Amino acid sequence: MVAEKDVEQKDIEIALVGNPNVGKSMLFNQLTGLNQSVGNYPGKTVEIARGTLVFKGFRIEVVDLPGIYSLSAFSDEEVVARDYILSGSPGLIVNIIDAMALERNLYLTLQLMEMGVRLVLALNFVEDAKKKGIEIDVNSLSRELGIPVIAINAVSGLGISELMAAAIKYATAEPPRRPRYGKEVEMHLSEISRAIRTTDFGIPENLSPEWVAIKLLEGDPIILERFPKLVHLDHKIKTIKNELERVHGEEPSVVIASERYSAIHRIVKSSSVLHASPITTGSEKVEALLTHRYFGYLILLLVLGGMFYSIFAIGGKISEIFDGGFNLLIDLTRGALLSQGIAGPALDLLLNGILFGVAAALSIVVSYILLFYLALSILEDTGYLPRAAFLLDSLMHKLGLHGKAFIPMLLGYGCSVPACISCKIMETWKERMILGALVVMIPCSARSVIILGVAAEYLGFAAAMGIYLLDILVVVGIGRLLFRAMPGESVGLIMEMPRIRMFKLWLVLKKTWLNTKDFVFIGLPLIVAGSFLIEALRVTGFLDQVVLALSPFTYGLLGMPVAVGISIIFGMLRKEMALVMLATYANTLDFSSIMSPVQMAVFTIFMVLYMPCVATIAALLKEYKVKWTVFIAALNLAVATIVALAARLLLSLIF
Amino acid sequence: MFGITDAASAFLFGTKPDRQVMNKDDGNACSETSSEPKVEEPSDDNEKNEQCIINEYYRLSKKKRYSLEELVPLAALEEGQKGKIILAVGGRKLISRLCDLGLTPETEFKVLKKGLLEGPIILEIRSCELAIGRGIASKVLVKPL
Numbered sequence: 001m002v003a004e005k006d007v008e009q010k011d012i013e014i015a016l017v018g019n020p021n022v023g024k025s026m027l028f029n030q031l032t033g034l035n036q037s038v039g040n041y042p043g044k045t046v047e048i049a050r051g052t053l054v055f056k057g058f059r060i061e062v063v064d065l066p067g068i069y070s071l072s073a074f075s076d077e078e079v080v081a082r083d084y085i086l087s088g089s090p091g092l093i094v095n096i097i098d099a100m101a102l103e104r105n106l107y108l109t110l111q112l113m114e115m116g117v118r119l120v121l122a123l124n125f126v127e128d129a130k131k132k133g134i135e136i137d138v139n140s141l142s143r144e145l146g147i148p149v150i151a152i153n154a155v156s157g158l159g160i161s162e163l164m165a166a167a168i169k170y171a172t173a174e175p176p177r178r179p180r181y182g183k184e185v186e187m188h189l190s191e192i193s194r195a196i197r198t199t200d201f202g203i204p205e206n207l208s209p210e211w212v213a214i215k216l217l218e219g220d221p222i223i224l225e226r227f228p229k230l231v232h233l234d235h236k237i238k239t240i241k242n243e244l245e246r247v248h249g250e251e252p253s254v255v256i257a258s259e260r261y262s263a264i265h266r267i268v269k270s271s272s273v274l275h276a277s278p279i280t281t282g283s284e285k286v287e288a289l290l291t292h293r294y295f296g297y298l299i300l301l302l303v304l305g306g307m308f309y310s311i312f313a314i315g316g317k318i319s320e321i322f323d324g325g326f327n328l329l330i331d332l333t334r335g336a337l338l339s340q341g342i343a344g345p346a347l348d349l350l351l352n353g354i355l356f357g358v359a360a361a362l363s364i365v366v367s368y369i370l371l372f373y374l375a376l377s378i379l380e381d382t383g384y385l386p387r388a389a390f391l392l393d394s395l396m397h398k399l400g401l402h403g404k405a406f407i408p409m410l411l412g413y414g415c416s417v418p419a420c421i422s423c424k425i426m427e428t429w430k431e432r433m434i435l436g437a438l439v440v441m442i443p444c445s446a447r448s449v450i451i452l453g454v455a456a457e458y459l460g461f462a463a464a465m466g467i468y469l470l471d472i473l474v475v476v477g478i479g480r481l482l483f484r485a486m487p488g489e490s491v492g493l494i495m496e497m498p499r500i501r502m503f504k505l506w507l508v509l510k511k512t513w514l515n516t517k518d519f520v521f522i523g524l525p526l527i528v529a530g531s532f533l534i535e536a537l538r539v540t541g542f543l544d545q546v547v548l549a550l551s552p553f554t555y556g557l558l559g560m561p562v563a564v565g566i567s568i569i570f571g572m573l574r575k576e577m578a579l580v581m582l583a584t585y586a587n588t589l590d591f592s593s594i595m596s597p598v599q600m601a602v603f604t605i606f607m608v609l610y611m612p613c614v615a616t617i618a619a620l621l622k623e624y625k626v627k628w629t630v631f632i633a634a635l636n637l638a639v640a641t642i643v644a645l646a647a648r649l650l651l652s653l654i655f
Numbered sequence: 656m657f658g659i660t661d662a663a664s665a666f667l668f669g670t671k672p673d674r675q676v677m678n679k680d681d682g683n684a685c686s687e688t689s690s691e692p693k694v695e696e697p698s699d700d701n702e703k704n705e706q707c708i709i710n711e712y713y714r715l716s717k718k719k720r721y722s723l724e725e726l727v728p729l730a731a732l733e734e735g736q737k738g739k740i741i742l743a744v745g746g747r748k749l750i751s752r753l754c755d756l757g758l759t760p761e762t763e764f765k766v767l768k769k770g771l772l773e774g775p776i777i778l779e780i781r782s783c784e785l786a787i788g789r790g791i792a793s794k795v796l797v798k799p800l
Contacts, residue, residue: 070755074748103781104757134782219747250760253747257754261762287784293771390786394774402788403775493775493788494752 012171013061013089017081017112018096019105020067021383021498023124023154025049027096028064029507030157031164048080055164063090069104069496071111073222076429085117088206092118092171094163096154099129099136100499102272106264109145113178116208120166121149122159133275141271146176155504178210179267181259184247188240189213195236201229217241218253283500290387290500300391303384304410311371312414312445319367326359345539349532357531360574361524361615365516372411372418373512376425381503381511385425386495393493401479402426402493405435412442416616419444420623421515434482436624437632438475440612441639443468446575447608453579455604458592467604474609474643478635523618530573530614543569547585557641558606559648560599561586567607575613598651602644609640727799730776730792732766738797739763745794753795757781763800 018024032051049064065084066077073079085093093112097105112119123138142149148166152159180186192213196203203212215223216230216237224230244252289295330351337347379385385404393403404425412419419439426432443451456464537543547565554560554568566585571578586594595603611633612620620629721741732738740762743753757780758764764780775786787795 070751072751072755074751101781101783104783107755107757251750253751254754254760257751258759258761261757261759291768291770291777293768386786390770390775390777393788394770394772397773492749492791493786494756494791495786496756497777497784497786 011059011061012091012168013063014092014094014167014171015063015065015085015090016094016096017065017085017108018067019069019098019101019108019496021496022067022096022098022105024067024096025064026154026504026507027094027122027124027152027160028062029510030154030160031060031062048084053164055161056168058168060164060167068108070108071115072218073220079222085112085115086207090117092120092167094120094122094167096122096124099123099125099151100132100134102134102136102268103261103264106145106267107260109147110178110260110264113145113147113176114208114211114214116175116178116211118170118173118175119147120163120170121145121147122154122163123149123151124154126151127153131281134272135275136272141267144267144271145179179263181256181263184244185255185259188217188244192216192233192237192240195233196230199232201227201232203227203230214256217244218256287387287497287500290384291390291497296387296391300388303379303388304407307375307379308410308414311368311375311418315367315371319363322363322366323359326355326363330355330359348539349535352538353532353535354528356535357528358524360531361520361527365520365523368415369417369421370512370516372415372421373515374508376418376422377508377511377515378503380425381501381508383498383500386497387500389493389495390497401435402431405431408435408439409442412439412444413448414445416440416442416444416612417619420612420616420619424623430486433624433628434479434486436620436628437482437635438479440616440620440632441471441475441478441609441636443471443608444575446613449576450579450607451604454591454600458600459597463601467601467608470605470643471608474639478639522622523615526618527573527614534569534573558602558644559652560603560606561594563594564603567603568610571607571613572611573614575607578607598648598655601651602648605647606640606644609636609643611636611640721798725798726796728793729766729778729787729795729797730789732797732799734766734769737763737765737800739800741796741798743795745791749791749794753791756785757783758785758795764797 016024016028028049028051032053047066051062051064053060053062063084065081068075068078068081071078071082071085073082084090095109095112097109109119109121121142123136123141126136129136138149138151148170150159150163150166152163154160181189189210193209196209196212203209212223212227212230216233217240219241241252244255248255250258290299333355334347334351337343337350342350379388385407388407389403391403392406396403396405407425408419408422411422416439419442420436423432423435423439426435451464451467455467534543537546543566546569547562550565550568551562554565555562563586564582567578567582570581582591583589588594591600617629617633620632624632726741729738729740740758740760742760743750743758753759762780764778766776767779767784768777770776770789773789775788776792778785778787
């Protein structure tokens, strides 16, 4: 983009709208480069990215709306996109469409036209479509639709200057008129919109009465909520709906969808040519192999195994080097501070509190979280995730979840932080929340240390396996309970299988960087504050009192030795420290000298379930906001207490 | 004691008592007319009262030019077979999702893949590939071509 400094800079706001997987974020990045910010839409967890560019003396603000298939307001993404478009804030919509799936993509275009907004189409993947034998006449498509259509290549940036020029030109033009539907439907629509025009229903000027009429006929769940006065039209709408259903034999919403698609079919037919024998491309062969009933699973195993192995092998190495470096730094600082005459509590606070906290946080971030984000972005951008979900769907159904839930669950055995973060691959908010609550209860590698170090060491291998099994049962049980108890709908699996394509390294790196940055901002202060607090307690001698204060719970309720309070406190910071601290505190490495077998079992069960560590809480805060994070923590604590108490009572009955 | 463990295993693994509860819910949903919005969409677990689906099929197909005999559930088609969407049974949200993704009545499609063990079905429809859970696929009636 050529940045021209003009004295009379004019501002335009354009919004990018399109289906998922059409290259929308690629176009957004081509347009705005690094001048962008990502934020949540107020009150919703839908992310909206904004960026600016200067083009021919215009300052253009670009808003990247979430990828959607329709504006029917059945998902948060659709509601956010619709509200934003209707707010009147964007002067023009750039609708990105995939030339290879023209019909499905134009469905959203038609809905945008119904809203009466100014529109420019950006036709992406034209070359790919040509290879598949689909040739599109851009001029005739533009003429048929009555909207400017610009062929672009979001990867190379071809056509983007033309797109921006068109956006500026049409930002002040008359909005296009939507295609006409069948006679029957048009008649009813004009009848309703006439009624809307002549009576004051409190509908703002910029809202097209025709659009409101279509939404009323479709039985839109939100329009009546927004404009309650429309209730007066209820009787009229009901009569018309019955009439439509009688004539067409379908629900009115299905009739309107069919009308849109038949208009689209007409337009596509007259503006594109499909050559008789499309060639099977290389990527199609790969796609067939990835979902193959046997090879598909083999590849899945290799992909997931490879991903896990590389994250934990490379991450482990990096974390070793990192910890070594930081230990050296801490020693050096200690020497330097001692020579300055700083010693005692202040030194401990500085070193064990702050410096150690920073080291702990950075070593988790750099070694695991960064790598994990990288792997997830690659799987996402290549289009592999939907394939994995396809293969695993029937397995996860046995647990009451859907195919994609497998990946976070599996990651949970490694580290809870990436597991929580990866929950965002679930489509609905409800599934995301439930899965978030479940993955933190899966024993991560640090908690496996406790299971192996206590249960396996002193109670035998079978006991350790029993605890793993118990954990799975608890997770499945809580999962089923949450699915029943939580409001919200789930429609089962309907998902697009996007084409497999090579990921763009700079896009993947950027995504990784943005996500990691967010985590560092939330996680680092939390971990540092946590370790500072505990160190402060230790230095001032309050730690013993806190451990003692926990005794009604640890000793009274769960029947464990009072000393395990120290494990509970440090386990909140880093789970792997729980055993070390207990050994130091009780001054013994032989846990059987301080705990009976029953106590050990109760201790292990409680430690596995009781609460996510600070880093996980930071991840939860980033993904789920405060309320649900608090709920998850409270749920874990409650479940851990109940299960541990049950174990105590049952085991003491038996032994 | 056994009662508790029975109930617990039933709850965890979705055996008998669980299914009874599901059926009761579905029965309520079925008695409503399909144009009413439903709060809870049955998931594609498809532990569904089959009679209810069949009744609904019957009700809907009466309005069509097709007799019920020439129609089959989408889930019954084999890999590579082509068909035409005729009608779908389900709540508003499901129907609307299907329409949004191009599964409107009279649309032709091809079954590309059927997942192992009641896994999802991949369709080619309007030159896109869509994966649909087996439960939903058994609520869509099609005419084989």
